[in-house]
Amino acid sequence: KRAQKPESATSVTAGVGSGSMDLSELEKDNTGRCRLSSPVPAVCCKEPCVLGVDEAGRGPVLGPMVYAICYCPQSRLADLEALKVADSKTLSENERDRLFSKMQEDRDFVGWALDVLSPNLISTSMLGRVKYNLNSLSHDTASGLIQHALDQGVNVTQVFVDTVGLAASYQERLQQRFPDVTVTVKAKADALYPVVSAASICAKVARDQAVKSWQFVEKEQDLDADYGSGYPNDPKTKAWLRRHVEPVFGFPQLVRFSWRTAQAILETEAENVTWWVSP
Numbered sequence: 001k002r003a004q005k006p007e008s009a010t011s012v013t014a015g016v017g018s019g020s021m022d023l024s025e026l027e028k029d030n031t032g033r034c035r036l037s038s039p040v041p042a043v044c045c046k047e048p049c050v051l052g053v054d055e056a057g058r059g060p061v062l063g064p065m066v067y068a069i070c071y072c073p074q075s076r077l078a079d080l081e082a083l084k085v086a087d088s089k090t091l092s093e094n095e096r097d098r099l100f101s102k103m104q105e106d107r108d109f110v111g112w113a114l115d116v117l118s119p120n121l122i123s124t125s126m127l128g129r130v131k132y133n134l135n136s137l138s139h140d141t142a143s144g145l146i147q148h149a150l151d152q153g154v155n156v157t158q159v160f161v162d163t164v165g166l167a168a169s170y171q172e173r174l175q176q177r178f179p180d181v182t183v184t185v186k187a188k189a190d191a192l193y194p195v196v197s198a199a200s201i202c203a204k205v206a207r208d209q210a211v212k213s214w215q216f217v218e219k220e221q222d223l224d225a226d227y228g229s230g231y232p233n234d235p236k237t238k239a240w241l242r243r244h245v246e247p248v249f250g251f252p253q254l255v256r257f258s259w260r261t262a263q264a265i266l267e268t269e270a271e272n273v274t275w276w277v278s279p
Contacts (some may be wrong), residue, residue: 021100021206023116027215030064031120031253035145036206037113038104040152044111047073048157051149052195053142055162056088056203058134061259062230062237063211065122067115067141068203070195071154076109077194085197087190088204100205103198112202113148115141116210123258138164143177150178158182160196162189218252227254232261245269 026034051071058065072080083102091099103110117137125132142161149156159178163170163185171185186192190200211230216223223244228236241262245251247270255262 034116038111045153050158050195051156052199053161054190054200056207060230061232061261065117066203066207068199069145070112070198072110081194088200119256120253126258135165160193161185247271
């Protein structure tokens with residue numbers, strides 16, 4: 001079964017407190033997807049706005065992938081740059097949290113939205129009878145978030161996207177989908193355009209928080225949270241996977257069981273299962 005498209009994801013307006021992000025809706029049900037967004041600044045409905053798109057957590061074998069948009073009026077881009085936002089991968093966790101807190105303080109002209117895709121949704125999409133690969137899932141999620149901003153009344157006139165796959169074909173696809181918006185898709189856009197850098201910070205802050213506060217649905221298992229970075233080449237992550245593989249049922253839903261790292265452990269540590277299909 002093809003995974004649910006981003007446009008139909010449940011949307012929740014997040015609180016605007018301090019630098020922390022309210023992921024309570026995700027914690028209630030982390031088996032599917034969850035969209036969160038800030039209130040839309042009034043100025044963003046009146047003035048032409050730029051919007052950036054980026055993600056966090058595309059590569060890990062553990063935890064969700066988070067797509068984010070950030071937007072502000074073109075007239076306030078210099079104010080966004082003044083925050084000294086940068087590619088989230090070049091920042092420490094404390095720096096990312098501090099910058100997200102600043103964006104929250106500047107909510108009179110900065111808005112954002114997230115789509116949090118659970119490991120379970122990613123894996124079932126990729127392994128279903130009708131394959132829905134990670135690039136297609138990423139493209140559709142980005143499109144869904146841009147559409148979400150437009151549906152919320154944001155006056156989007158320019159969009160900048162960090163590419164997934166070939167930039168030219170991705171840009172052409174988005175430009176056809178949003179003909180009234182000027183779309184730019186580039187590699188390393190999170191290092192080139194401050195509005196994409198801001199989106200990358202939102203995405204990374206959300207993913208880090210989601211992984212730290214992950215609510216295991218497998219209550220009967222003695223599961224620990226010492227799983228390292230979640231990336232396939234992290235020895236601590238590999239050790240956690242080996243500790244928590246169940247011989248028949250496999251891994252907890254924190255794990256993307258479609259990843260080769262997880263499949264390799266299943267092949268050596270789990271039991272072979274033969275499925276009998278009645279005629």
